[in-house]
Amino acid sequence: MPEFPNLILFAIPVFILAMLLEMYVITKQQIKSYELIDSLSSIAMGIGNVFIEFLSKAVVLFSFFWIYENLRIFTIPISWWSFILIFFADDLSYYFFHRISHESRLFWASHVVHHSSKHYNLSTALRQTWSGGFYTFVFWLWMPLVGFHPAMILLQMSISLLYQFWIHTETINKMPKWFEAVMNTPSHHRVHHGSNPLYLDRNHAGILIIWDKLFGTFQPELKEEKVIYGLVVNIETYNPFKIAFLEWRDLFIDAFSGKKSFKQRLQYLIKPPGWRHDGTGKLSGDLRDEWLQSSAQSQSQSQSQSQFNENINL
Template sequence: MRIGRATLILNSLIAINVYRDTTRHTAIPQSVICFAVHALTGFLSALPAELRDPVLFAIPFFLLLLTLEWTAARKLAKFDAAAGTGDPADSRPASGAYLARDSMTSISMGLVSIATTAAWKTLALFGYAALYAYVAPWHLSASKWYTWVVALLGVDLLYYAYHRAAHRVRLIWATHQAHHSSQYYNLATALRQKWNNSGEILMWVPLPLLGLPPWMVFFSWSLNLIYQFWVHTERIGKLPRWFEYVFNTPSHHRVHHGMDKVYLDRNYGGIFILWDRIFGSFQEELFRPHYGLTKQVDTFNIWKLQTYEYVAIARDWRSASRLRDRLGYVFGPPGWAPGGADRNGKVAPVASTR
């Protein structure tokens, strides 16, 4: 299905007109917004139909919600200052706060990830198509409702597995840590995406082998990411118990982004939190988390944020004299050290940013 010029123009008008009125409140330059819209429409028209990602259509709405939350944060900060509320002993950013440089860093990383993700998906398409056409023992019909159930649940379960591995294997963590590098927790943080999707690409290989069409795998992956956007906020408290029990929520995902010891390596689910309950990685939100990395990377340079841990791994590899120690630095948990264990209270994080 081809995307009409009218659709592209409509997306552009929505983004430009909405943000024109709110730019002065959010400190987001109009030039950045216009550049983002033009870049997105260009990618849409250039990509094959199978790779025209629903996430791209959702981005104008992401930015709209982000702008509203940012504006609300500024208004509430002024109200709190006037009322004299807040704990002066707490050095953390206020709940739901925004820092312009931090948010622009997140948005910039997200924009680059659009291009890198498209490149990874293009590579994956060839492999998935070959597996689907020549190896899969059967082909599931996209017109059947149960195929969509298999696709959505399969993507989310494998995302859980990948996400858990990303927190327990340092080489994969080196890619994922960029998403956790902000000390702020807001909708902009949701856009702070990694540029290396190779782990996810490999993790979803079982899906075309099960007979799922490759385009359906990509589409379900995109729906998963769209769902995860809204859980990156401190403006939403706990939701009804039945919803909190089944689905990933802002409360559950705040725990995941916490660097507090009780919160480390918890709540990996994308859409469903049931995986965490089943596999023993669930943690209830007990108090407001401290966000970021256990060893903060104090920079807004997007290249350094993406590559910092790779550089640290290379440095530790060179410093180790034994092969098993080198392998431990690469494939052990973040914070692993020779003669020690992982970072969960048994040994202090030495080389890792986690």
Template structure:
């Protein structure tokens, strides 16, 4: 019996599988999606434990925001469950059909899948900060001014439509089974949930050298000038060290969380869409088609000059976005 068979048996005995078939009869739950379904109660339990520890400190916890974060996460999971199979899967199937190598699942290829997914996550995450189209979806995750486990659930329901999953397609083309890719990705996100906290300090040195830790990820969520666009790693921090994006947490400069242009709204739709609105508003400004399209792949802080002179672009500093 496979992992997905066991998970589906549990869902069926609990009465949840018929409900799923009622909601989305054209889709079958895959391993990646089932991992998220079963991990969510664990996330809620751990977040509640943390809540009891920090609920009296408004700098660390706001009850209404924590509930809102889980609502944002629920929206993300619903769109992933409903649309991943009909948007992303056909392209993964196409790449895997034309794969370069036939790879059997063994200890070596399992480790290769983990390493490949983590490498692709680094570049996907880096692009999510440095290309505005991807930032439009990712920004909601960074817009909270608190760092706790509920922040990990603060995701955008538009992610599946935004296309960040394309960064993993080369793995299927190489010959890694899309199911393996999905499972490795799911476990990576489960791991990353547990690094969204202020309750865990620095870990032993070798762990801090190799793995993404709460200390490293607090830096990533900081809006301090020296922390912006750093520590993109998923499970491993090795890629940041290799590609020059690593910064250590400085006790003299503790992270200040959030984005430098805060969103003054608690409306879920606004939180999901505000950066898209700003992006398309900027693209609608007069100018040539090419100059307008540049907003899609330029960094979030990039602006076209008022004179529309593309040969002398003006760029905002990080502190201005």
């Protein structure tokens, strides 16, 4: 077992210093992105995640090692070139994990935690799930199968998580164009945290934004469409235990109560958030289409009014 450092634990002091620096900068810039009780909730979620990770990591390690020792097809050595390979392999795995976490309610139940704040700052990055670590690792199971050592996989997963910390900020507007074109940035990730219909379920990238551009889920941040952070229907609580488990409660109520067929109960787990068996629900795509249609009508009316005013002036 190669010994790699636990980067997350080493990074905790850096997280604290970075948040203090961000608070200083936003005070200078007069940006109101922090609310004390909200940030304390996020930090509590982060602390809980660290402790629960000691249990979930045992499940992950056992699964990775069992596949690596018994089923692996190749053996990829721990070398400089294999770290390049695993960088792309991990980032692609993260993209699909993140995308499905928005498209399947079973995975959304744990991921919704990260989107539950109506503020966007570095403390929001710490608002992590207490339940996802026990099952979301399935998106990485193919990696020990093809021969990546489990220790390498966990190291790269930590690197990806650390990278995503700094993009949770409003203090940085845009990075250089070449960087924005390839990498995930604060601007791209602000879109991801938006509850605006135009921004829903967009920009699922971990480190490289190229996956969203390749698979059709990219949306740039628009000056005329200010990001509204949070959920379509916000949970209105700062209680860490409620933040962690409210969606699980609602999911089980929807799936297992009332008169529904087995297929309908299963669909509540598989279908996206907002889906209802009676057809009354609205998915993010429906909300986006409605917004785009409304926006097009408003633009058309505005153009007609402008043309009318020009004719009057003539």
